[in-house]
Amino acid sequence: MRRRASPSSLRTSPSPPRRKVLALPGTTAASNDVKSLFECQECCGFVLPPIPQCENGHLVCRSCRPKLTRCPICKGQLGSIRNLALEKVADTMLFPCKYTSCGCEKTLRHTEKADHEEICKFRPYPCPCPGTCCKWRGALHAISPHLMQHHESVTTIEGADVVFLATNINIPGPIDWVMLQHCFGFHFMLVLEKQEIHEGHQQFFAIAQLLGTRKQAENFAYRFQLTSETRRLTWEGTPRSIDERIAAAIVKSDCFVFETNTAEFFAEDNNLSISVTIFMY
Template sequence: MASGSPFFDDLRNKPEVIDPPQGEDLMDINESSANDPTQTPIKPNFSVSSSVRELLECPVCLNAMYPPIHQCSNGHTICSGCKPRVHNRCPTCRHELGNIRCLALEKVAASLELPCKYQSYGCIGIYPYYSKLKHESQCVFRPYNCPYAGSECTVMGDIPYLVTHLKDDHKVDMHSGSTFNHRYVKANPHEVENATWMLTVFSCFGQYFCLHFEAFQLGMAPVYIAFLRFMGDDNEAKNYSYSLEVGGNGRKMIWQGVPRSIRDSHRKVRDSFDGLIIQRSMALFFSGGDRKELKLRVTGRIWKEQ
């Protein structure tokens, strides 16, 4: 619906998720069925036409509506999340909304079953209307965000697609093997910005891993951090471990950990300090020479736990 108002256009860009209702007559899915696309809840078969789906679409945020679904005196509906945003005025006819519930539409929704929105990614599940959101929030087929941290990349997709995207669009170095030896050089280590220096993708054990190395500000102190992310879900990431080593002048630092899934954003992993952290003074000490140029050699290994 074209409202012609910047106010409503802005609201459409702010989707709101409303928790599904709790009731004896509404089916729900357990954790195992949410993650197993072969386990689809049993409900009476109900053919959902496009017109019914349109009825359940909020005219403001354009998301599916969940109880309580409100309506004005003329019968126009709106989701409970958008009702206060439009100051209790119907976005269609401008009449006051009041507190009228559209119980008929809520009951129609309870009788529906719909495919997962990630069907094109491989999910074959069919879920009751009020269970669909919960499943989709946990669906193992939901796409991943691009793990590249050097820019605000909005690309999403499955792992094979993202690997190709990283190689072709971000020109990321791609390597095969479970060991690595990288040298990071910066002429002026005093210039520290919140920017990624390098992202390298490794292929081993039939999986893909992202090695990040960057500089960022920790309080007032500039530090360097290296960490590994797994291109897959967290339950798979836990099957692997990795180690990182950096040193010089007869000293060395070693980090061992479990790669984090790319479901966790780059910033979340970095800001949790889940990796090898090197203070700038120590990094310059490892670099040798007059300590005016950063020259770090980081070696590492990835292995699969038994």
């Protein structure tokens, strides 16, 4: 006679717990205790995999590690020890963007964090106006208002086809002319720089920069053109984004470059007019 097992005597293998994604402060599942586990002992930022530690277990982030020879807490050797256990914990976490204090509310896995921060719209940018010592820093959307309110020499003109007028181009020494062009819902900063390449030899460099991201800049092209009754000189290119330094493009001559005698040929009464057209793909 077979005996039927009672419900209390039945045993089943428990299913493995589902891996949860936890969240650090700045989310609804904030935990100061968890946050402290990932705090760099040098800069107080987050320590993300690979996670180096000293011989006594204190953590430093990858940015601080190359600058240190000893632990900032116990002065022990740093070496190449990794905290593998904490790295596994980090794989289950969501970390806040480092621009949280600027308004970003995103939380991300550590493998996505750096890529997001590179294009985060809350990332603070320095003032892009060349030829100034402006110390301002602010969000992307605040750059245009800053230029218009705090740089009186920067004028703004509407339209995809405009004339960029540089006055008194024969003024000795290096000089910058800057203008904002507004079209297609964006501001483009037009820059003409006169630089002394070596003694007695000056060149002009003209470039357009989108006050937007690299991805947005790829949707546009610009044309600079010098014209006279019998001559025409043209340059076309993709505008630099706000993430790319104008100075770097000028060093590489990756812009509209022309000699002083060329500028004088197209100038009228010491003023140079550059026709500018912005195209949207």
